[in-house]
Amino acid sequence: MSYIYFPGCSLRSTGRGYEESLLEVCRALDLPVDELEDWNCCGATSYMSVDESKAFALSARNLALAEKQAHSSSDIQMMVPCAACYLGLNKAQHYLKEFPDIRARVNKALSSAGLVYSGQARIRHPLDIFTNDVGLDKIAAKMTKPLKGMKIACYYGCQLVRPYADFDDQHNPTTMGKIMTALGAEVIDWPLKTRCCGGSLTGTIEDVGLRLSYVILAEAHKRGCDAIATACPLCQFNLECYQGKMNRRYGLNGTVPVVYFTQLMGMAFGLSEKKLGLKRLFVPLPERGAVAAEGGAHVRG
Amino acid sequence: MSAVNSSSNGTPKVGVYVCHCGINIAGVIDVKAVVEFAKTLPNVTVAQEYKFMCSDPGQELIGKDLKEGKIDRVVVASCSPLMHEATFRRAMAAGGGNPFLFQMANIREHVSWVNKDKATATQKAKALVAAAVRRVVFHVPLQKTQVPVNSDVLIVGGGISGIHAALTMADAGRKVYLVEREPTIGGHMAKFDKTFPTLDCSACILTPKMSQVRAHPNITLWTYSEVAGVEGYVGNFKAKIRRKPKYVDENLCVGCLECIEACIFKKGKFKDEFNVGLSLRKPIYIPFPQATPLVAVIDPETCAYFRTGKCKQTCAEVCERKAINFDQKEEIKEINVGAIILATGFKTFDAARISRYGYGKYPTVYTSLEVERLVNAAGPTGGEVLLPNGQKPKAVGIVHCVGSRDEKTNRYCSRVCCMYSLKLAHLIHERTGAEVYNFYIDMRTPGKGYEEFYDRLMRENVHFVRGRVAEISDWAMTPDEEGKLVIRAEDTLVGAVRRIPVDMVVLSVGLEAQPDADEVRRMFNISCSSEGWFLERHPKLAPVSTFTDGIFLAGACQGPKDIPDCVAQAGAAAAEALALIDRGHVELEPNTAFVQEDFCSGCKTCVPLCPYSAISFDTSKNKAAVNGALCKGCGTCVAACPSGALQQNLFTDEEIFNEIEGVVKYV
Numbered sequence: 019m020s021y022i023y024f025p026g027c028s029l030r031s032t033g034r035g036y037e038e039s040l041l042e043v044c045r046a047l048d049l050p051v052d053e054l055e056d057w058n059c060c061g062a063t064s065y066m067s068v069d070e071s072k073a074f075a076l077s078a079r080n081l082a083l084a085e086k087q088a089h090s091s092s093d094i095q096m097m098v099p100c101a102a103c104y105l106g107l108n109k110a111q112h113y114l115k116e117f118p119d120i121r122a123r124v125n126k127a128l129s130s131a132g133l134v135y136s137g138q139a140r141i142r143h144p145l146d147i148f149t150n151d152v153g154l155d156k157i158a159a160k161m162t163k164p165l166k167g168m169k170i171a172c173y174y175g176c177q178l179v180r181p182y183a184d185f186d187d188q189h190n191p192t193t194m195g196k197i198m199t200a201l202g203a204e205v206i207d208w209p210l211k212t213r214c215c216g217g218s219l220t221g222t223i224e225d226v227g228l229r230l231s232y233v234i235l236a237e238a239h240k241r242g243c244d245a246i247a248t249a250c251p252l253c254q255f256n257l258e259c260y261q262g263k264m265n266r267r268y269g270l271n272g273t274v275p276v277v278y279f280t281q282l283m284g285m286a287f288g289l290s291e292k293k294l295g296l297k298r299l300f301v302p303l304p305e306r307g308a309v310a311a312e313g314g315a316h317v318r319g
Numbered sequence: 320m321s322a323v324n325s326s327s328n329g330t331p332k333v334g335v336y337v338c339h340c341g342i343n344i345a346g347v348i349d350v351k352a353v354v355e356f357a358k359t360l361p362n363v364t365v366a367q368e369y370k371f372m373c374s375d376p377g378q379e380l381i382g383k384d385l386k387e388g389k390i391d392r393v394v395v396a397s398c399s400p401l402m403h404e405a406t407f408r409r410a411m412a413a414g415g416g417n418p419f420l421f422q423m424a425n426i427r428e429h430v431s432w433v434n435k436d437k438a439t440a441t442q443k444a445k446a447l448v449a450a451a452v453r454r455v456v457f458h459v460p461l462q463k464t465q466v467p468v469n470s471d472v473l474i475v476g477g478g479i480s481g482i483h484a485a486l487t488m489a490d491a492g493r494k495v496y497l498v499e500r501e502p503t504i505g506g507h508m509a510k511f512d513k514t515f516p517t518l519d520c521s522a523c524i525l526t527p528k529m530s531q532v533r534a535h536p537n538i539t540l541w542t543y544s545e546v547a548g549v550e551g552y553v554g555n556f557k558a559k560i561r562r563k564p565k566y567v568d569e570n571l572c573v574g575c576l577e578c579i580e581a582c583i584f585k586k587g588k589f590k591d592e593f594n595v596g597l598s599l600r601k602p603i604y605i606p607f608p609q610a611t612p613l614v615a616v617i618d619p620e621t622c623a624y625f626r627t628g629k630c631k632q633t634c635a636e637v638c639e640r641k642a643i644n645f646d647q648k649e650e651i652k653e654i655n656v657g658a659i660i661l662a663t664g665f666k667t668f669d670a671a672r673i674s675r676y677g678y679g680k681y682p683t684v685y686t687s688l689e690v691e692r693l694v695n696a697a698g699p700t701g702g703e704v705l706l707p708n709g710q711k712p713k714a715v716g717i718v719h720c721v722g723s724r725d726e727k728t729n730r731y732c733s734r735v736c737c738m739y740s741l742k743l744a745h746l747i748h749e750r751t752g753a754e755v756y757n758f759y760i761d762m763r764t765p766g767k768g769y770e771e772f773y774d775r776l777m778r779e780n781v782h783f784v785r786g787r788v789a790e791i792s793d794w795a796m797t798p799d800e801e802g803k804l805v806i807r808a809e810d811t812l813v814g815a816v817r818r819i820p821v822d823m824v825v826l827s828v829g830l831e832a833q834p835d836a837d838e839v840r841r842m843f844n845i846s847c848s849s850e851g852w853f854l855e856r857h858p859k860l861a862p863v864s865t866f867t868d869g870i871f872l873a874g875a876c877q878g879p880k881d882i883p884d885c886v887a888q889a890g891a892a893a894a895e896a897l898a899l900i901d902r903g904h905v906e907l908e909p910n911t912a913f914v915q916e917d918f919c920s921g922c923k924t925c926v927p928l929c930p931y932s933a934i935s936f937d938t939s940k941n942k943a944a945v946n947g948a949l950c951k952g953c954g955t956c957v958a959a960c961p962s963g964a965l966q967q968n969l970f971t972d973e974e975i976f977n978e979i980e981g982v983v984k985y986v
Contacts, residue, residue, distance in 0.1 A: 189675035189790070209677075209792030237794055 020050035021147065022084045022096045022139075026103035026251075027059050033100065033251030035295025039280035040099050040144060042294060046160055046287045047152055051097060054083055060106040063177075064218065071123055077110035078124045081141075082133040094139040097147060099280075101178040101250035107141050108182035143178065144280065145193045145249060146185035154200045162288035164202030170282065171206050171243040172198060173234065173257075175250040176214040188212070194247060194279050201286035206241050210234050215253045220260065231256045232264045235274050245275040245303060247282055254278060258300055275301045331456045334365040334390035335448060336380060338372035338397035340427055347431035349441040353396065356445045360452045360985065365389050373403050381407065382414030391416060392458065394451040396424040396444065417460035419909065419969065424451040442986055450981030457973045461909040466948055468554035469657035470900045473498065475546055475839075478506020479882055480874025480889040481662035482528050487893035489537035493900060496654055497532065498560055499542045501592075503610035504529055506664055510593065510688065512695035512702065514882055515742040516772035522609060522697070529611040542612060547651065549842055550932065552949060553869030554657045554905040564647035566617035567603075571642035574613030578634035578643060579603055589621045591699075594692045598699035603634050607697060617643070658869050658896040661853060662889065663839060665875040668722030668729070668828040675790040676721065676826055681804055682707050684791060684824040686721075687739060694746045704751050704823075711751040712822035716806045717744055718788045719759040723829035731850060733829035734879040737763045740827045741772055744781045747825075756782045756819055758808050766881070784819070786811045791824055830879040843870055852878045863892040868905070871895050910969045911950035912957055916942045918964035925956035925965060 021044075029037035044051045057080050059065075061073035081096075088094040098104045114121040115137055125135055148157060172194040179191045186193045189212060195205040213234060220227030235257055238246050248254045258276040265273075277299065284294040291297055335357040339345035350368045357366035365384050369377045372395055384390045393416070395407050400423045408418035424447040434440035470493055474485045477499030485497045497504070508514075509529075511521035532538055547561040567578075579601055587599030593606040602622035605615050617634075619625035624632060624645060635643040670678035670686050678684045683706055685693070696702035706712055717740050723733040737759065744755045762783070764773045777783065786808040795801045796818065803820035810817045832851030833839070840847045845865040846854040853876050856864040863871050873889040874880060880888065899905070912933075921941040926934050933949035934956060936942075943965070945956075957965045966972065 187674050189673075190680075207680075209790070209794045233796065 019089075019093055019095065020052045021142070022087055022094065023051045023053045024057055024060075024080060024084070024096055024098045024103060024107070025053065026098070026100040027062075028100050028102070028251035032255045033278075035281060035298045036099060036251055036254070036278045038293065038295035039278055039284045039289075042289050043280050043283045043287065046284070046289065047148075047156065049147070049152065052087070054080060054096070055087060056083060060100075060103040061110075062102050062106055066106065066109070071120060073106070074110045074113060074120060075124050075127045077107045078114060078135045079128060079131070079133060081107060081111065081137075081139045082128050082135040084139045085136060086133065088139070091136075091138055095147075096139050096141050097144060098141055099144050099249070101143075101175050102252060104141065104143050105177040105182065111137060111139075111141060112182065143183065143185070143249070145178075145197070146183075148197060148283075149193045150185060154196060157197060157283070158200045161201055161286045163286055165198065165282060165286050166202045168203045168245065168282075169206055169243045170195075170198050170203045171208055171238040171241065171246045172211060172279070173238070173246050173248050173253060174211050175248065175253040176212055176217075178249055179212055194249060197279065198247065198282065201283065203282070206238075206243050208237060208241050210237050215250075215256045217252060217256070220256050227256070228260055228264060228267065231260060232268045232270060235261065235264065236268070236270055239270070239272060239274050243274065245277050245282075247277060247279040249279055261301060273301045275299060275303045277303065331362045331392055332364040332390045333360075333362045333392045333394060333452050333455060334381065334384050335360075335363055335367075335394045335396065335452060336372055336377070337366075337368045337426075337444075337448070338377070338395065339368065339370045340397060340431075341370070344397070344427050344431045347434060347437060347440045348426060348444045349437060352441055353426075353444050353448055356985075357394075357448050357452065360449060362456055363452060372397050373406055378406065378410035378413075381410045385411065385414030385416045392420040392422075392455045394422050394424060394448065394455055396426045396448050396451070398427040399423075399425050399429075419461040420455065420458045422451040422455040422458065424448050446982045446986040449985035450978045453981030453984075454974050454978040457971065457977055458969070461968055463906040463909055464947060465904045465906055466554055467904050468900055468902065469556075469655050470494070471496065471654070471656045472658045472660065472896055472900070473546075473556070473558050473654065473656040474660045474662060474873075476506070476662035476664055476874070476876070477501075477504030477532075477540075477542065478662060478664045478874060478885075479508045479525065479528075480664070480876075480885045481506075481660070482525075482532055483886045483889035484660050484662060484873050484893040484896075485538055486528060486531055486535065487890055488896065489535045491893075491897055493537065493897070495535075495538045496558075496560070496656065497538055497540050498544050498546060499540075500545050501606070502543050502565065502614070502616040503606050503612070504532060504540070504542060505607075505609075505611065507688075508882060509607065509609070510595075510695070511691050512698070513742060513746060515738045516766070516768040518742070518745070526609045526611075529609065533611050540612065541652070543616065544652075546839075546842065549659070549844075551655075552907075552931070552951070553867075553899070555948075556656050556659060556869065558654050558656060558659070560652040560654065562650040562652060564649055565614065566619070566622075566643065566645055566647050567615045568642045568644055568647070569612060569614050571640045572614040573640065574605060574610075574615065576605065576615075577637045577639075578615055579605065581633040581637040583623060583631060583633055589618070594699050595686075595689050597689055597692050615642075617645075657900050658871065659843065660871045660873050660889075660892045660896055661839070661843060661845075661876055662873040662892075663833055663836070663853075663876040665830040665879065666833055668733075668831050670721055670826045670828050672728060673721060676718065676788070676824075677791045677804070678826055681791070681793065681824075683712075683804060683822060684826065687736070687743060687825055687827045690743055690747070690825050691739075694743065694750065702750070704747050704753075706823060710822075712747075712753050713751075714754045714756070714803075714819075714821040715747050715751075715823045715825065716756045716758060716788075716791075716804075716819060716821040717825045717827060718791075718806070719757065719827045720787065721826040721828045722831070724760060729829055729831065729850065731829075731879070732763060734763070735881045736827040736829060738766070738769055738772070738881065740825070741776050741781075743825060743827075744776055745779065748779060748781055753822075754782065756784055756806070756821065758784050758786060758788045758806065760785070760787055766883070784808060784810050784812075784817060786817075795820075830875060833876070836876070843867065845870055848878075852876065863888055863895055869899060907948060908952065909947075910952040910967065911947045912945045912952065912954070912965055912967045913947075914943050914945055915964050915966060916940070918962045919943055920962050920964070922961065924959055924961060928955050928959050930955065 061076035065073040216227035216230035264270040426444040544562045547559040590596040591600040624630035692698040788808045800820045871892040873892040874885040919942045
């Protein structure tokens with residue numbers, strides 16, 4: 019079985035580093051991944067707030083394509099890394115299951131393209147797949163350069179775990195932290211793991227959006243983290259790209275690197291900065307010296 | 320057995336009575352048409368309608384026709400047999416007939432209440448009447464049997480409900496077995512400092528009752544014990560009680576505490592269950608000073624002797640009365656009782672399930688039960704409200720509805736939390752002078768003196784914020800929030816999000832059914848609601864009875880309740896049990912299974928299937944035999960019997976097939 023990979027638009031634009039590092043990490047973990055052929059935008063939150071049934075149709079087309087592409091109808095596993103896509107596809111699946119009239123309308127639209135949605139595909143986030151399918155032991159076994167000495171604030175954002183994720187606690191998720199701990203990092207405990215980063219407000223009502231991003235950065239900074247790890251391309255963008263503005267407006271004291279958790283996993287696996295898209299960062303990670311030499315023995319024990 | 324021929328008076332004469340039930344039935348069904356139709360059915364000698372068949376004049380119609388010899392069997396087309404089957408059977412007996420030559424057609428719940436179309440409703444009513452008429456012809460006269468009732472009673476659970484029920488029954492002269500799982504009776508009430516709304520001392524009103532239980536000649540108290548099994552039926556239950564070893568002889572121990580002093584553990588090391596983990600106890604302990612019985616107990620999970628085999632056994636050495644016995648074994652007691660009262664109580668909601676409230680993460684977030692111990696003079700801090708750092712809090716937030724009124728946890732209101740939150744607010748404010756904030760959805764204070772208590776708290780300058788708390792965190796946004804816990808909630812009266820920094824949070828946890836409620840329900844053959852509370856027979860008219868005769872409910876095992884309601888219900892359960900016992904006998908319904916021996920091949924298929932162990936096997940005759948007193952009429956054996964030798968009174972093949980034919984033949 020291979021995972022049907024749904025990149026979503028962001029991973030082909032602002033979130034390039036997420037895709038690059040994710041695919042490298044999957045390769046390192048021997049996870050077979052096939053990209054969904056002819057995929058389209060999930061509809062995201064913007065379409066959902068304008069026209070719900072069209073948004074559902076956009077998501078359902080991707081789910082129907084996955085059913086078509088899968089080898090067996092009983093085990094269709096989609097890998098959906100973007101938190102917004104994960105929410106959008108899940109929301110469509112839940113609504114189509116619960117409301118037969120929406121499902122009939124969507125299937126009518128899909129039939130014009132020769133597609134049928136049956137609801138068989140399982141929508142999985144990489145955090146879920148890494149934790150539950152691969153397992154922390156196997157992840158730790160792949161480690162060559164542990165993240166020793168790095169203090170990481172794991173940030174899940176508001177869309178990933180609420181309301182549909184069934185692989186983690188909806189208010190205090192821990193899967194990312196467990197992976198980071200397994201790879202030798204020190205994970206800081208903080209209460210803003212699932213607080214909204216401002217989402218698209220940063221582009222529409224800047225004052226509100228920036229303020230929301232700022233409190234997250236400020237708290238992570240205050241708790242002494244070396245980097246924030248995210249699982250969402252929009253969170254990464256909001257938190258990283260406006261740090262200059264936040265410094266000027268609110269007096270954010272310094273900068274905080276904001277990276278994808280997959281980039282940190284890749285670093286621990288000893289993959290190159292270039293392969294992991296780390297050179298794309300505006301706020302680079304601090305130089306780490308020669309931590310890597312002893313190969314992670316101290317973490318695995 | 321052809322029922323038609325076995326009928327006492329030759330050709331059966333069926334009377335059909337169709338009820339209007341006001342407009343409940345007549346508003347939808349053409350009652351006249353049903354009566355005219357009934358007149359055309361074979362064996363029907365009388366068919367008439369009446370506005371309310373269950374009224375005295377309605378019942379007298381049946382009696383009069385029976386006495387005049389116009390009828391010998393009766394069909395009443397009205398409501399569900401659950402409502403009035405007993406009524407009409409009594410009417411038949413009053414008229415000199417056999418009450419089992421009777422059948423009800425349910426044309427209200429099954430027809431008029433669920434149909435709008437008059438024509439189809441009338442047609443269905445006719446079909447059900449035809450079925451009943453055809454069936455009742457095959458009924459045979461049956462008799463209820465009487466069995467004597469054992470006058471002893473078993474009460475399960477020694478909280479305030481079980482205690483009150485036990486004392487009531489014992490005072491009435493009945494022998495009571497009171498079984499409690501913990502080492503002492505007293506339940507949750509023993510942990511409280513004060514009770515709302517009067518603020519009277521909980522121990523002062525509870526402990527006299529506890530000691531009465533201990534001293535009462537009619538009460539056998541078995542603590543640290545559980546019911547292991549129950550058999551039998553109303554009036555004649557057999558119960559097995561498992562008495563766990565305390566490793567201390569109850570008859571010898573006087574509770575002098577010397578063994579506890581002498582234990583090789585110089586200090587407490589293990590979580591003290593009675594103080595809900597806020598203090599530490601030794602492996603040998605007495606839960607609290609007024610524990611009843613006042614007997615030490617050794618916990619083998621933590622005792623060095625049981626864990627390692629290596630221990631100087633200093634506890635046994637110092638005991639002058641030689642009460643400590645490491646070889647004590649579990650005991651099974653078998654008792655016979657006529658009635659059982661379940662008073663197994665509740666557990667509090669696990670606050671860690673709502674991760675955003677930080678219970679288990681922030682040491683200054685407490686559950687209400689923990690704070691009950693903190694404010695208790697006999698508790699771990701001697702009644703002082705102290706944080707882990709030894710300081711008194713300056714600001715305290717009380718979060719209502721934790722695990723109540725919430726789609727994600729429990730939808731129901733736990734009923735007691737508003738009032739106990741007010742009580743704790745008062746006690747904390749009184750003992751610390753702290754600002755106390757209550758975060759509530761709605762204040763629910765219906766009860767004698769309850770609203771007045773709420774009013775008093777408002778005048779005591781306790782703060783009330785209407786809004787469910789979103790989260791509790793150590794995330795400070797301003798300097799005055801540093802080092803505090805911040806409670807974030809929408810104040811729905813002001814229409815704004817509020818952040819209130821506090822030193823201490825009290826989570827007012829709701830009440831839940833005991834985790835083993837489902838096992839207990841199976842053991843006693845009763846039902847649970849979807850939330851796990853034991854189900855009463857009727858929510859209004861039989862609130863302490865269950866669907867199993869002879870088993871009654873008291874207290875919070877039936878649903879969240881405060882102390883006054885628990886005591887009232889315990890009294891009611893005791894009265895119901897006394898009414899059953901004082902009758903001296905019970906009447907058993909005759910709808911039992913019986914074996915037609917000529918057809919029984921002796922295959923024994925039925926024997927293990929019977930859930931009530933009512934079927935035995937007669938090896939001399941090589942036939943199965945049913946004990947009518949044990950049979951509940953579930954029909955399992957009848958369905959399973961490969962040769963059709965097992966039949967059930969009131970559900971013979973003839974009766975059932977003719978009922979079905981009645982539906983299909985006449986409509």
